[in-house]
Amino acid sequence: MHKNSRFNIIQAPGINSRKFQVIDGQRTNSGHRAQGATYVSGELSRDEAITRADQMQAAADAGEK
Numbered sequence: 001m002h003k004n005s006r007f008n009i010i011q012a013p014g015i016n017s018r019k020f021q022v023i024d025g026q027r028t029n030s031g032h033r034a035q036g037a038t039y040v041s042g043e044l045s046r047d048e049a050i051t052r053a054d055q056m057q058a059a060a061d062a063g064e065k
Contacts, residue, residue: 002050004057007040009049020049022056 002009010027012019021044025037033039041052 002053004053006060007053007056008037009046009053012043017043018045019043020046022049022053024056 006024008023008025008027009020010023010031010033011017012021021039022041023033023037024040026034027037028034040056041049044052
């Protein structure tokens with residue numbers, strides 16, 4: 001399962017949706033966004049969402065140093 005310390009992906013709303021969204025925050029064990037997490041992208045394919053989340057995480061990590 002894909003997981004970053006800050007930017008993560010969740011399945012987009014809808015029955016059997018094959019799209020994903022990037023969130024700033026954590027997700028619950030059931031795959032929903034946790035309280036306080038905010039959406040930071042539109043609907044993307046799973047691979048695109050992972051790439052975007054990883055890019056955002058890398059930028060955030062670089063800014064913290």
